[in-house]
Amino acid sequence: MATEAHRRHETPPGPDGLPLLGNTLSLSRDVLGFYEQAHRNYGDIVRFEVAGDEGYLLTHPEYIEQVLVNDDAKFVKGEVLNRSIGSALGEGMLLAEGEAWRAQRTLAQPAFYRERVETYGEAMVTYAAEAAGNWDGALVDVHDAMTELTLRILARTLFGIDIGDRQSVVREMAEATRTRTDVSSLVGFLPDWVPHPAIREYNRALTDVRGFVEGHIAERKAEPPEERGDDLLSLLVTAAEAGDMSDETLRDNMLTFLFAGHETTALALTYTWFLLGHHPDVQARLHDELDSVLEGSAPTTADLPDLEYTGQVVDEAMRRY
Structure with missing residues (x-):
């Protein structure tokens, strides 16, 4: 109590x-x-x-x-969070407060309606199968593999882009951000103006990834509205053109979803594989359920309600870590 x-x-x-x-x-x-x-x-x-x-x-x-x-x-989210990642995510949804947060959430919400999320399943399965096909007999850094996989999926489903060989831009920014915000190092507590090597690398990576994001925003703005589709990037571009969101907030939200989306998911999956490797009995039961439900077919979103134990495995990994 x-x-x-x-x-x-x-x-x-x-x-x-x-x-x-x-x-x-x-x-x-x-x-x-x-x-x-x-x-x-x-x-x-x-x-x-x-x-x-x-x-x-x-x-x-x-x-x-x-x-x-x-x-x-x-x-409120507090000065510590804003100081550590505010220069990167600025006015995006992760750091926004109150009415500003509610307004942004309302604009982005259609990209997460159930019927829209169900369309993401095909891309997830395709990219996952491609990744698994490269693992047979290989020694794999699971966290790197999950980071690459989740970034590809997120870029395709939410932004309608094939990130391809530009992954390095986002991953370098993610690594620089981890170093910049690491509270086990004094670098995590230094202001941005301190001429520390880690802060200089962070600022360089931030410039690069902003250029990458702004380039994709410009490409989408150049498309006729009727050809844009209904992914998150198109929704936010349309909102910016209507005056409901500034160009800076649009950019910051794209950065927010790129980083907050793929980093957290990659880590959750990494811990799931780690635990499965240490619990062969759970791994065997998981395989049994997949064999029983899927019967050799590729999974779809319609299979999710029947993959009860699979969901429990992922939930337990997130609970523990």
Whole structure:
């Protein structure tokens, strides 16, 4: 249960820190260890300071539900998140707040209607089969493979583009962003104007990927509206032309979906394969269900309700990691 002291709105306890730096050094040395120790020592809600910003660690489900669900309108995403990725994702949906977020979500929503999502299945199966066909007998870096696969699928389904040999532009930006925002390194806490090699690489990669994205936006704008289709890029381009979204917000949203979409999915799939490799009994049961439901055919979205155990495997991987 949440403690009575916290219900009375007292300032939560937390670890002592250094002047100006607060708990920055302790957090950067061992991120997970810092959070685990803070929870053990101070309870379900812990106050700490990082690089001049105040943060709170919530571990009780009641608090988490309050922040993310019940009282979500009272909480903002915060300066730390904006400082770390704001230069890349700017006015996009991930960082937008309040009415700006709702307006962008409304414009993008048709791309995620059920009937539209069902059309993405064919591209997913095609690209997955191509990837698997290259793995037979090979030693594979699973995370790299999943990153490439999810990026190809996302680019095709949401933006109607074949990313092909331009994947490197997006992947270099993703890698530079991971380094730039890594809280286990002091680089993750430095402002953009500091002349650090990692920050220079981040800015270079950001310039390249913006050019890549803006080029595709220009190509779509050059197409007659009746020929654009109904993918996410076409919806956002039409909104920008109607004055419902600025060109900068359009670009930032395309970057948001490129990175937030493929990185998170690739990581979830990587952990799924990792766990399956360590649990051959689960792997065997998964294969049995696939053989029984698909009977040798390629999967379709219509098969998803019958692939119950398969869904449970993916859900468990995401729950654990």
